[in-house]
Amino acid sequence: MRAAHQLRCTGCGQVTPPEEIAGDFRCAACGELFAVEYPGWAGAAPPNPGALRWLWKERRSSLAAADQSGVWRFRELLPIVQEHEIVTLREGNTPLYHLTQNAERLALPELYAKHQGMNPTASFKDTGMTAALSVAKARGFRWVACASTGNTSAAMAAYAARAGMRSLVLVPDGKIAWSKLAQSMDYGALTLQLKTDFDGCVAVLREVVRRAPVYLLNSVNPYRVEGQKTPAMEIVEALDWQAPEHVIVPGGNLANISALGKGFAEMHALGLLPVLPKLSVIQAEGANPLVRTMHEFSGEKLEPVEAQTRATAIRIGNPASWKKAVAVLRATGGTVEQVSEAEIALAKARLGAEGIGCEPASAVTLAGLEKMLIAGKVQRGERVVLLLTGHTLKDADYTIAYHRGELLRADEVAGPEQAALAQAIRDSRRDAVACEANVDAVLRLLHARDGGTA
Template sequence: MSCDCGGLLEVRQDFRLADAERLKTLFDCRLALRTGPYASGVWRYKELIDPELEEAHIVTRGEGNTGLYDCAPAAIHAGVRRVWLKAQGENPSGSFKDNGMTAAVSRGVFAGYRAFACASTGNTSSSLAMYAAWAGLRCVVLVPPGGVAANKLMQTLAYGAEVYGIEGGYDAGVRLLNRCGEALGLYVCNSVNPFRIEGQKSMIIEAAHQLGWTLPDWVVLPGGALSNASALGKGLLEMKAIGLIGKVPRIAVVQAEGASPFHRMIASGGGELVPEPAPRTAASAIRIGNPPSWRKAARVLRDCAGVTCAVSDEAIMAAKRVIDRSGIGCEPAAAAGLAGLKKLAAEGTISRDETALVVLTGHMLKDADALRVSVPDPGLSPLAPDELFSRLAGVR
């Protein structure tokens, strides 16, 4: 799914005749739906996602419809005026991948495929496996042995996917599928698939809808494969061109220090990404050394006055604790956005008077090992009822 220039294919839609006010009215009307494809928080915006796809081919689990939370503890932690958290972990499979996967799988079904595949660090595989199981399709998954959180791997297997380990990790898996997927009759659903990007746009479209079509000053998100940066930037620019929003927010892409080839390229002013051969970070979902969507992401940074930064695992886990204890929760990779917002505010790149929307990419139960690190041992030795009563009375 690459073009002759070496970049990735991209869907270009003609929105010149789009009527912003008509679309707003249509989207508002669909909010009342409880069943059918337009009850989905992705397909509610079908005219912006895939207007030509026939409704009969839509494969949906009611994805999207995720909460957008005005979170004071997150704003205090970051040192900015206001922070909204877009909790994509509330999706059916527990991550933002569902927004894009419903669009990719639907297009694959439309094209006649019955076998679907991906390379994954966890969330992509569990999302694809879920949709494949729902639609009665074959699912093949390639994973880096030891590089996927156990809960994500178990989730993928529980949905019935065929899972194979591959030497060379995620990057090798993507290369293999790009080279051999079609010959094997497999429809590849990694972020190289342009319809994945179209579906993922719905995250920022839905957030704009939730905020009355006026977005904060910044959109901050973790960067792994960089499909999210590509998708959100594309969605922002298209909404501005249609007239759905009046101003495009700036974008900040945050990577972990041990897996930050994109940030290093941007910070150095270089024009070519140098892969990280051995990416390392506790945030396994963004442990990617050669992000396939880096060219698209670089273009988004240019068009949206964007910036990048890299944060330590310690900063990621500190941000995760804030998000968890606010009552929302997220996996480590998702917390990278808030950690990056804090760093950028401390450096003065983001003003303390500005506002931000932080995309939380995955559910807190996606990575149980991270929870064991971040949550103190409760010490659940049994207590006699009278002793328990005395302890509780003493801490009132």
């Protein structure tokens, strides 16, 4: 028998059995999203935190597929399917890097990056997709579907292919990186480019799943959150079961902060974590609905925006999980910040200079951290973890355009107040250099790059 769990509406609190949920995963009474909860935890004896930590560590040496997954290794905290129903590509177990160069530059000794771009399809979406698609397969669905700016579609298509299922992808025409689109095509998805934006794709998909036996795998699906909460366990495990003071995440559809907030809160409630970290969200200036709702409406309502940013993974103007995100910000004492296109591009280059490549949407975390330090929202002695959501090869064209000086418009780095930013961008560029095919020419360039001291 499947592990007992239930779905509770985050708006009105109504509890609905999982098998009665269909369509777009919204409450029939109030239209809000659901959250997975485990009522058995309340009446059971508290788990032994030490025993769980030992078990999860021991599983890393196991050859079983579920144990090799950084999601299902923690399956005691997401009992949503039985082990034989799990669909996995060995996701999770991603590295936590110490950002030595940026830590020194910012005088922030304990600065880390949790790189979710090291997942099988190169983004954090895999951790949620293994959970939600496993539920879809267990419930007997043949088709799964999503609307996407790229990463969700790649993950869904891969896991559906792995499970022997069929997948439908709706993407906004011309508004996602080709490398991401290529993934969903390669994994066999029926990929449709709609002449609209991401929010328009979502509207179409909601009607599709209402009228056809298709299982929705966008972030409104509460089982996605269950998988996406597991990086919280990996972070504190890597820090010897101590919480960082601050975790900073990019803000797109806002399921990420919702999931991590749930993971940290559950570990705290079960005695696995002594204190909660602050969770904060960074958005692009041109796609900043959460920043606006927190600053202008104190988190009480959201006004959608027409999203415009080159960081395509967070080009979302009407995020579905905004209420969950607001709840996490309030519960943890986190904050919101926005950054410009130029700040995003420079932050991405600065991460790359440490040998850590990420897609543009990931780099908003480093750019936002710098603003938070200036504003006093992060203190120099704190331990800070930046969440990097996607690999640099997710949008290689962006990187090439940046280093060739073709990415940013002149007005984006103009004016005396931007002089330092513009100079930092020029200093960080590393375009490929044309060179004659002889040793002397190579040595001259090597000598010049080394400041004339080679």
